Amino acid sequence: MQYCPKCEIHITGKKECCPLCHGPVSGEPEKSPFPVLKKPRFSGVSLFKVSTFCLLVLLISIGAVALLQDELSGWMTITIVFSLLAWADTWIVSYYRNNPLMLITMEFYVLIALCLGIDLKYTHLTWSVPFVIPAVFLLLITLTIILARAMKMSLEEYVMYLVFDVVFSVFQLVPVLLHRNRHPLPAVVSTGLILVLAAAVIIFRPKQLKNASDKWFRIK
Ligand SMILES: [Zn+2]
The missing domain is CATH 1.20.58 (Methane Monooxygenase Hydroxylase; Chain G, domain 1)
Known part of the structure; x- marks a missing residue:
């Protein structure tokens, strides 16, 4: 244990100087009680x-x-x-490098915006809305669940990501309803599957959903 002769105190852990007087300390330092993070x-x-x-x-x-x-x-x-x-x-x-869930969510929305932009400008919405976006939403939701499970998160911790994705995936139905999507099957199937998942959460896990949304809106 280290010792400050001036303040006459023993110091646990490993200190460069005395925490009180910042003077030199004597004695053997102990192992630091906190883990040393690699830069x-x-x-x-x-x-x-x-x-x-x-x-x-x-x-x-x-x-x-x-x-x-x-x-x-x-x-x-x-x-x-x-x-x-x-x-x-x-x-x-x-x-978001320390929050992989937020990171993939943001990346997927950037991807969706990019596909929409390119398709809108050059190919008149012939592939993004009918095919890519339905697949991207299914993939995003699947990855969110797999990643959250792998990180041992409870449903309460990640359910708001699912809510967010469900809300945005429903917008796929707008072009279908406006008859602007000439191949509506993937969009309808994708939204349908996602709504089934949403229904399952609402019916079987209402408590986690409520707690998570309470927490979410308290932060906001
Ligand atoms: Zn001291």
Whole structure:
């Protein structure tokens, strides 16, 4: 045990100096009572800085080429949009890296927005709304449940993610009802399965759902 001769106190653990007078301590240090955390090789902040730097270099380069050519061509616009998305994505990854559930949820919604945007601009909603989005919602909900189970989370801890996904997946029915989805089967099947899951939670696990939503809205 360490000892401060000035304050005449014994100090448990491992201290560089006396916690009271900040003077030197004598004696053998004990093993630290707290685990020592390893510093990550790349912290979120540095990842964010590197990606911001890359983005700026790319934007400056495109700006220079555009100035020389005196026009902003199609590929330049696409590169700018995609690099902004990639940059926003590193922000999401570094912000939610300790919360894998929030991370995959955010990533899947970015993916949905990206597919919708590309499909809307270039292919008139022929593949995203009919096929990709129904599959993405089913995959997201399945992954959420698998991941939460793997992390040994209780239903109460992750049910709000499911609620969120259920609410958004129901929006798939809007294009179906407006007759804008020419292949409505996947969207209807996907939403149907998801609503069955929602019904199961509401009927068999109402307590967990209520506790989780109470907690959620208290935070908000
Ligand atoms: Zn002291």
